[in-house]
Amino acid sequence: SSMTKFHQHLRCYHGFWFRPEFVLLGAMAAQDHFVPRSSDILICTPPKVGTTWLKALAFATLNRNDQPCRQSLLLSHNPHICVPSLEYNLYGERRLPELTAVPSPRLLSTHIPYQLFPSSWVSSGFKIVYLCRNPKDTFVSYWHFINKITGEESYHDSLDDVFNSFLKGVHLAGPLWDHVLGYWNASLVNPHNVLFMRYEELKSDPFVRLRRLAEFMQCPFSEEEERQGVLEKILDMCSLESMRNLDVNKNGHTIKHSFKFKNDAFFRKGKVGDWVNFLTPEMAERLDQLMEQKLHNCGLSFND
Ligand code: A3P
Secondary structure (H helix, E strand, C coil): CCCCCCHHHCEEECCEEECHHHHHHHHHHHHHHCCCCCCCEEEECCCCCCHHHHHHHHHHHHCCCCCCCHHHHHHCCCHHHHCCEHHHHHCHHHCCCCCCCCCCCCEEEECCCHHHCCHHHHCCCCEEEEEECCHHHHHHHHHHHHCCCEECCCCCCCHHHHHHHHHCCCCCCCCHHHHHHHHHHHHHHCCCCEEEEEHHHHHHCHHHHHHHHHHHCCCCCCHHHHHCCHHHHHHHHCCHHHHHCCHHHHHCEEEECCEEEEHHHHCCCCCCCHHHHCCCHHHHHHHHHHHHHHCCCCCCCCCC
16 A cells, blocks of 8 residues: 555544544544633644744744743743643543643643534634645655654655655645645634644744744743844744754654654754755655645635
């Protein structure tokens, strides 16, 4: 079969593909036990669209005026520790975390598709920041990433095999089009509670997008902060170069069940359009056409 070594472990749950033994169990425990507050801010993404960057930006922005300054935690901790994920860090491996003592606003994250949110989450009024990315770059980043898994498991899956699987929607939290569509539709229904962003916009217009993010999180930058260059400082602190060069991200590890990642696996090239170095024109065309067909008439397109 064309199943890759990595993907043969995935199982389909209500139309989405997960690793059953930990991600899915964590997601199900979160569905059953997580009680959102209207003040919560949830960073929602498919894998490999710049989650790590967005976590750093949101954390730095939200904690910029705390005393003692929590923002500096980003210098000694990977962003995935600063902004924990519901299904991995919090509810993963059958843990039931005590989240009631965490002061508001709580900043959390998830790859769980919107379609799998319990109705109590949807009606809670919490805020969602959704990030997505050109599917071709998302795929290339994903392929690199799964081949960087070490530990009990490691994979050497070919680009062609992973690509064919991706086209069928079989990849972590896939199909990508359904993931994007769920949040896109939610943002249309409820624009006050769902901020829909793209990696490419963050790259091309960082100041504009960071301002928007801060407003959305209800901690807008004041004129004084603008004058003092607070936005520049945050963008510098969270840049790929700065983050990559921190000791914790150069030498640290993130362990998720039998997966083991070096933290540097989260920081690769950070380029828009890197797919040209990996996909043939025919492959690009296939993925573009498929996305076009799946997103037909919804008002969202990834065509440049
Ligand atoms: P590439 O593999 O294309 O380089 P995620 O955080 O969702 O796992 O996504 C990882 C992608 O975001 C990788 O893309 C990575 O290089 C990029 N990335 C990580 N940190 C970044 C940062 N601070 N600024 C810009 N891009 C970043």
